[in-house]
Amino acid sequence: MYAIETIGITKKFGNNIIFENLNFKAKEREITSILGPSGRGKTTLLRCLAGLENINNGTIKICGEILNNKNKDNLIKNIGFVFQNLNLFPNLTVMQNLKIVLDSTEKAQNLINKFKLNGKENEFPKNLSGGQKQRVAIARALMLEPKILIFDEPTSALDQELISEFLKIIRGLINKNRTIIIVTHDTNFAKNCSDNIFKI
Numbered sequence: 038m039y040a041i042e043t044i045g046i047t048k049k050f051g052n053n054i055i056f057e058n059l060n061f062k063a064k065e066r067e068i069t070s071i072l073g074p075s076g077r078g079k080t081t082l083l084r085c086l087a088g089l090e091n092i093n094n095g096t097i098k099i100c101g102e103i104l105n106n107k108n109k110d111n112l113i114k115n116i117g118f119v120f121q122n123l124n125l126f127p128n129l130t131v132m133q134n135l136k137i138v139l140d141s142t143e144k145a146q147n148l149i150n151k152f153k154l155n156g157k158e159n160e161f162p163k164n165l166s167g168g169q170k171q172r173v174a175i176a177r178a179l180m181l182e183p184k185i186l187i188f189d190e191p192t193s194a195l196d197q198e199l200i201s202e203f204l205k206i207i208r209g210l211i212n213k214n215r216t217i218i219i220v221t222h223d224t225n226f227a228k229n230c231s232d233n234i235f236k237i
C-alpha cells in the first residue's frame with residue numbers, strides 16, 4: 038500500500054511546465070528520498086503532495102484516497118511538513134510554536150522531552166542552535182500525529198553529528214509506523230537513509 042501516490046501529475050506556473058506526467062510513489066512505513074538538481078521542482082512536488090499547490094493534471098492519492106477539493110482538508114491532516122527554512126514563528130517560544138498547532142501542553146511537553154529540548158520551553162527560536170531549531174520544527178510537525186512526514190532538505194544546515202542525530206530520529210519515526218518522504222541534494226545521505234530513491 039502506498040501512503041502517497043501520484044498518477045500522471047502535471048504542474049505548471051503560467052506557461053512554465055515544472056513537471057509533466059509524473060508518477061511518484063511512497064510506500065507505507067518506508068523512507069523515500071527525492072533527489073534532483075536545484076530548480077527541478079522538488080519543493081513544488083512536496084507542496085503539491087501536501088495540498089499547498091494545485092496540480093494542472095493527474096491524480097494524487099493519499100492513504101489510498103484520491104485528493105479532491107472536498108476531502109482535501111481532511112486528507113492533508115495525514116501529512117506533517119517540515120519546511121526547508123523550518124518556518125518557526127520567531128515571536129513565539131518553543132512551547133508556543135508547538136501549541137499553536139494543537140492546544141495541548143501535555144502533548145507539547147512530551148515531544149519537547151522526546152527531542153531533548155527540555156529547559157528550552159520558554160526560549161525563542163533565535164536563541165537555539167540549528168539542530169535544536171530543527172528538532173522544534175519536527176516536534177511541531179508531530180503534534181497532530183500525522184501518518185506521513187515530509188522533509189524538505191532537512192540536512193542542508195546540519196553538520197555530520199547532527200545528520201546522524203537526524204537519522205536516528207527518522208528511524209525512530211519509521212518504527213512508529215510513519216511514512217517519511219525526504220527531499221535532499223545529498224546522494225550519500227539518500228543512499229544511507231532511504232528504502233527508495235526517486236529521481237526527479
Ligand SMILES: Nc1ncnc2c1ncn2[C@@H]1O[C@H](COP(=O)(O)OP(=O)(O)OP(=O)(O)O)[C@@H](O)[C@H]1O
Pocket residue numbers: 050055073074075076077078079080081082
Ligand atoms: N510560486 C511560484 N511561481 C512561479 N514559479 C515558481 C513558483 N515556485 C517555484 N517556481 C519555479 O518552479 C521551479 C522549481 O522550483 P522548486 O522550488 O520546486 O525547485 P527545487 O527542486 O526545490 O529547487 P532547490 O533544490 O533549489 O530547492 C523553479 O524554476 C522556480 O522558479
Ligand SMILES: [Mg+2]
Pocket residue numbers: 079080081189
Ligand atoms: Mg527546494
